[in-house]
Amino acid sequence: xxxxxxxxxxxxxxxxxxxxxxxxxxxxxxxxxxxxxxxxxxxxxxxxxxxxxxxxxxxxxxxxxxxxxxxxxxxxxxxxxxxxxxxxxxxxxxxxxxxxxxxxxxxxxxxxxxxxxxxxxxxxxxxxxxxxxxxxxxxxxxxxxxxxxxxxxxxxxxxxxxxxxxxxxxxxxxxxxxxxxxxxxxxxxxxxxxxxxxxxxxxxxxxxxxxxxxxxxxxxxxxxxxxxxxxxxxxxxxxxxxxxxxxxxxxxxxxxxxxxxxxxxxxxxxxxxxxxxxxxxxxxxxxx
Amino acid sequence: xxxxxxxxxxxxxxxxxxxxxxxxxxxxxxxxxxxxxxxxxxxxxxxxxxxxxxxxxxxxxxxxxxxxxxxxxxxxxxxxxxxxxxxxxxxxxxxxxxxxxxxxxxxxxxxxxxxxxxxxxxxxxxxxxxxxxxxxxxxxxxxxxxxxxxxxxxxxxxxxxxxxxxxxxxxxxxxxxxxxxxxxxxxxxxxxxxxxxxxxxxxxxxxxxxxxxxxxxxxxxxxxxxxxxxxxxxxxxxxxxxxxxxxxxxxxxxxxxxxxxxxxxxx
Numbered sequence: 200x201x202x203x204x205x206x207x208x209x210x211x212x213x214x215x216x217x218x219x220x221x222x223x224x225x226x227x228x229x230x231x232x233x234x235x236x237x238x239x240x241x242x243x244x245x246x247x248x249x250x251x252x253x254x255x256x257x258x259x260x261x262x263x264x265x266x267x268x269x270x271x272x273x274x275x276x277x278x279x280x281x282x283x284x285x286x287x288x289x290x291x292x293x294x295x296x297x298x299x300x301x302x303x304x305x306x307x308x309x310x311x312x313x314x315x316x317x318x319x320x321x322x323x324x325x326x327x328x329x330x331x332x333x334x335x336x337x338x339x340x341x342x343x344x345x346x347x348x349x350x351x352x353x354x355x356x357x358x359x360x361x362x363x364x365x366x367x368x369x370x371x372x373x374x375x376x377x378x379x380x381x382x383x384x385x386x387x388x389x390x391x392x393x394x395x396x397x398x399x400x401x402x403x404x405x406x407x408x409x410x411x412x413x414x415x416x417x418x419x420x421x422x423x424x425x426x427x428x429x430x431x432x433x434x435x436x437x438x439x440x441x442x443x444x445x446x447x448x449x450x451x452x453x454x455x456x457x458x459x460x461x462x463x464x465x466x467x468x469x470x471x472x473x474x475x476x477x478x479x480x481x482x483x484x485x486x487x
Numbered sequence: 488x489x490x491x492x493x494x495x496x497x498x499x500x501x502x503x504x505x506x507x508x509x510x511x512x513x514x515x516x517x518x519x520x521x522x523x524x525x526x527x528x529x530x531x532x533x534x535x536x537x538x539x540x541x542x543x544x545x546x547x548x549x550x551x552x553x554x555x556x557x558x559x560x561x562x563x564x565x566x567x568x569x570x571x572x573x574x575x576x577x578x579x580x581x582x583x584x585x586x587x588x589x590x591x592x593x594x595x596x597x598x599x600x601x602x603x604x605x606x607x608x609x610x611x612x613x614x615x616x617x618x619x620x621x622x623x624x625x626x627x628x629x630x631x632x633x634x635x636x637x638x639x640x641x642x643x644x645x646x647x648x649x650x651x652x653x654x655x656x657x658x659x660x661x662x663x664x665x666x667x668x669x670x671x672x673x674x675x676x677x678x679x680x681x682x683x684x685x686x687x688x689x690x691x692x693x694x695x696x697x698x699x700x701x702x703x704x705x706x707x708x709x710x711x712x713x714x715x716x717x718x719x720x721x722x723x724x725x726x727x728x729x730x731x732x733x734x735x736x737x738x739x740x741x742x743x744x745x746x747x748x749x750x751x752x753x754x
Contacts, residue, residue: 211576226593289501453607
């Protein structure tokens with residue numbers, strides 16, 4: 200760490216110290232320890248040995264774990280795809296609402312956004328339960344004669360994932376569509392571009408930061424939010440997140456859990472780096 | 488004419504998605520008044536589960552823990568985040584950029600990783616798991632929200648106001664408390680509100696850093712959802728929902744106040 204430059208008239212910089220210390224101690228410290236831990240060897244029963252090894256990373260290459268990664272990756276792709284399909288138009292249309300309705304829509308979105316995600320998932324348990332509202336509806340419409348048994352299946356987990364993460368996409372897309380100069384779209388139309396072409400060359404390009412930011416905010420969590428797979432999938436669907444939790448809490452294989460986390464973290468960093476590369480911005484859109 | 492029609496369709500779309508977002512929440516609320524034990528079958532209106540809820544000591548303990556945790560984490564984040572944002576503006580250390588980046592990392596890191604690393608780290612340094620570790624863990628992921636909001640407000644702030652105060656003889660501290668802090672208040676308040684909600688909602692990090700006997704409300708609900716739900720959870724959910732709606736209302740009000748202030752500044 201370098202020393203403060205001599206000509207620092209203000210002493211207000213001192214107020215940065217708590218953040219500095221807290222960050223180094225409780226954010227950087229744990230992250231560094233995660234990397235160290237991932238190279239350590241697991242002790243027979245409990246804890247870790249002070250020997251360094253690559254075993255934890257090689258362990259991930261076992262078919263069982265690779266499969267988990269693949270499954271989890273597929274689910275994340277599927278949920279992110281659905282979220283884009285539902286969320287992008289929503290953010291776009293919302294930005295086109297007349298002024299005061301934008302504010303109102305924002306409030307409408309805030310209630311589910313701020314509602315505890317477990318409560319929201321519980322609502323889906325009620326819906327999916329055998330002989331629940333969905334079954335009643337399907338049977339009432341004559342679509343099926345017996346309960347659909349949707350709870351604890353892959354589609355249930357997918358719906359839960361989309362439901363919990365959708366609003367991140369909406370808010371991200373909305374925030375970049377809102378800033379957009381709609382005059383540019385008109386200009387493109389005046390110059391003879393078809394609506395589709397105008398959308399593709401102007402609107403889409405300008406809302407891309409929001410879309411990509413939304414992808415980051417939904418894709419990575421869909422690999423980690425193990426409680427969704429737990430509650431709606433009943434242990435049948437194993438995410439990378441579930442694997443980490445399991446290794447940590449039940450198998451007590453901390454180094455392996457750390458290695459898995461390092462991989463997940465590397466994927467996250469890669470996505471964020473790509474995002475910065477493509478959009479030339481440093482902060483994710485719509486995160487606040 | 489054509490454009491108008493298109494717009495109507497988009498309204499329909501917005502409405503449908505909002506319905507999708509609200510339906511599960513509404514169902515939880517409706518079933519909390521269900522007299523029957525099985526939440527899938529409607530057996531008539533009753534306040535039974537609300538009565539049972541108020542008798543459940545464990546649940547109230549968990550609720551209390553969650554409130555204490557939320558308040559401590561959001562206050563901690565408010566102090567550290569606000570001071571940090573103010574200080575970082577003046578700081579000229581070369582490591583500043585890196586530290587600033589690291590401090591906002593918890594916002595972008597998957598919760599599962601934050602939980603995992605915190606758990607491993609706390610056990611490495613020998614911190615006993617419980618309320619303390621919960622507060623530290625939650626403060627860490629709340630700080631970035633306060634920091635970013637306050638920083639944005641600082642950037643938009645009229646610096647001549649502080650200079651004027653200094654010219655009129657105010658000390659640096661006095662200028663901070665009399666001028667800067669009141670101007671930052673709306674940003675700090677919304678940062679704290681956001682922090683509280685995030686903390687109150689958190690399952691993953693809490694699961695990892697909590698002690699054996701300390702339950703937060705989300706942990707309690709999570710355990711019940713996995714092992715078998717008692718219908719009083721529905722009632723509890725409705726109460727939490729009421730708190731959320733109140734929070735959203737409060738933040739709308741804060742936003743309006745903030746907007747109002749901005750108008751005054753330009754006058």
